[in-house]
Structures are given as structure tokens and as C-alpha cells.
Amino acid sequence: MLPKQRQDQIVRALRADGAGGVKVLASRLGVSEATIRRDLEQLHEEGRLTRVYGGALAVDGGDEPFADVNAVHTEExxxxxxxAAELVNDGESVLLDIGTTALRVAQHLHGRSLTVVTSNLAVLEELQNDEQIELIILGGFVRRSYRSLVGYLTEESLRQIHVDWLFLGTSGVRPDGRVMDSTMIEVPVKRAMINAADRVVLLADATKFPGHGVARVCEPSELSMVVTEPDADKATRVQLTEAGVEVVLA
Known part of the structure; x- marks a missing residue:
């Protein structure tokens, strides 16, 4: 792989996850930690990321196109x-957060007798022709780059509804179990979603454990369940379990 291709992959991974450590990036790209450190320094000088101790953060001021994020960690x-879709019974109501994992949940809900509420425009496109599903779209300001709806209208719409399930995305879970997000504008919507649901299920692949993010979405006590992978950080999973959260390994 050419250095330019590798560096583009680093930037894409950071934008998808919010942040990344040297060890994780080296393992993912199959190169040495020294190579990753050199790449991070160069990308920092170019303004394409922010170098921090042990890794790097995605830069503010622009979202990775939805299709690019959707192409990362697809099997996971x-x-x-x-x-997550297996948790839902017919006749129940489901609230789907923004993001690509929520889109994949929608793909597994086809043909079910359900009510689905979402601010995710990709979910709208996925389910709009499924006559078995009652589909409710929240209002709001369109973030075209991430195909989501945000803002006061979205939050006000959420205050008028209540659902059985919320499937929530994240930029990362801290070692103490706190759920974080790297996009400030999405956090008030996520919090309104939590308040609108009986059961809150966090969807996070192993790269989010432990994770990063500048804004707190919720404490672990506000979660009902986390669906993740067997190789997600064990210490973080223990913290979640001790907080009363059911951890389900997919």
C-alpha cells in the first residue's frame, strides 16, 4: 500500500470513529506503530487530523461522507x-439513531409489523416502500453529509413520542462506561431520544471500546443494554455490567 493510500485510510478511520490509537491503527492497517506515528505527524502538519498522546483525533469542521463511513467495519x-433486530417483537415501536449501524438494523427489520421512528434519512430510504412498517420521520435541519436530521424541531418532535426501543450509536465508550460522541450537534438529539425510550440499546463495535469523543451522551446507568463484539475491551464491559447494563456479544 502506498503511503498516500494508507494515510487516506487513517483519516477515514478517524472520521468514522472520532479518534484512534496508534496500536489500533497499526493493527488495522498491518504496519508498524512507528509507521503510524510518522503518518500521524505528517497528517497533523497537513491539518487533516489532530495529534494527541497515543493517537489522533478527527478534525472538526466536516463529516466523512455517509457512504465512506458505511464501508468501514461492515461485517462487524x-x-x-x-x-439488535432480533430483540424486537412484532407490534413494538423502534427508534433508530443516525449512523450506518442503525441503517443496518433497519435492513433486518423488513417485513416486520413494527412502528419505526427515525431522524436517519438512509433509514427512510431503506424502509419507505415496506408496507408492513409504519414509518415516522422526525423533522429538523438536514445534515446532508451524514444524512441526518438535527436541531430544535428534531428534539421537539422527540418530546411528543414514546417508544419501546431505542438503538443508539456512539463515537466511543469511555473505560468507565460513559457514552461519548465526537459531533456536538448530534448530542442533544441523542439525549432526547434516550428520554423518549423505554429501553436504550447501544450499538458499538469493538473499536469503540474504550473509545473517544468530546461530548457526553449519557452515563452507563441510562443504558438498558449494549450490543457489541466478543473482542470489545473486557475492562469496559465489566464496568458496564457493574452499572447494571446487559452486555450482549454478537
Whole structure:
């Protein structure tokens, strides 16, 4: 792989996850940690990321196109989404967060007698022709780059509804179990979603454990369940379990 291709992959991974450590990036790309450190320094100088101790953060001021994020960790996301969809019984109501894992949950809900509420425009496109599903779209300001709806209208719409299940995405889970997000504008919507649901299920692949993010979405006590992978950080999983959260391994 050429250095330019490798560096583009690093930037894409950071934008998808919010942040990344040197060890994780080296393992993912199959190169040495020294190579990753050199790449991070160069990308920092170019303004394409922010170098921090032990890794790097995605830069503010622009989202990775939805299709690019959707192409990252596809098998892991699909396993998590399939397991999440299995939790829902016919006749129940489901609230789907923004993001690509939520889209994959929607793909596993086809043909079910359900009510689905979402601010995710990709979910709208996925389910709009499924006559078995009663589909409710929240209002709001369109973030075209991430195909989501945000803002006061979205939050106000959420205050008028209540659902059985929320499937929530994240930029990362801290070692103490706190759920974080790297996109400030999405956090108020996520919090309104939590308040609108009986059961809150966090969907997060192993790269989010432990994770990063500048804004707190919720404490672990606000979660009912986390669906993740067997190789997700064990210490973080223990913290979640001790907080009363059921951890399901897909």
C-alpha cells in the first residue's frame, strides 16, 4: 500500500470513529506503530487530523461522507445490527439513531409489523416502500453529509413520542462506561431520544471500546443494554455490567 493510500485510510478511520490509537491503527492497517506515528505527524502538519498522546483525533469542521463511513467495519456492524433486530417483537415501536449501524438494523427489520421512528434519512430510504412498517420521520435541519436530521424541531418532535426501543450509536465508550460522541450537534438529539425510550440499546463495535469523543451522551446507568463484539475491551464491559447494563456479544 502506498503511503498516500494508507494515510487516506487513517483519516477515514478517524472520521468514522472520532479518534484512534496508534496500536489500533497499526493493527488495522498491518504496519508498524512507528509507521503510524510518522503518518500521524505528517497528517497533523497537513491539518487533516489532530495529534494527541497515543493517537489522533478527527478534525472538526466536516463529516466523512455517509457512504465512506458505511464501508468501514461492515461485517462487524452487520452482526451487531442483526442481533439488535432480533430483540424486537412484532407490534413494538423502534427508534433508530443516525449512523450506518442503525441503517443496518433497519435492513433486518423488513417485513416486520413494527412502528419505526427515525431522524436517519438512509433509514427512510431503506424502509419507505415496506408496507408492513409504519414509518415516522422526525423533522429538523438536514445534515446532508451524514444524512441526518438535527436541531430544535428534531428534539421537539422527540418530546411528543414514546417508544419501546431505542438503538443508539456512539463515537466511543469511555473505560468507565460513559457514552461519548465526537459531533456536538448530534448530542442533544441523542439525549432526547434516550428520554423518549423505554429501553436504550447501544450499538458499538469493538473499536469503540474504550473509545473517544468530546461530548457526553449519557452515563452507563441510562443504558438498558449494549450490543457489541466478543473482542470489545473486557475492562469496559465489566464496568458496564457493574452499572447494571446487559452486555450482549454478537
Amino acid at each position: 456492524k452487520d452482526r451487531i445490527a442483526r442481533r
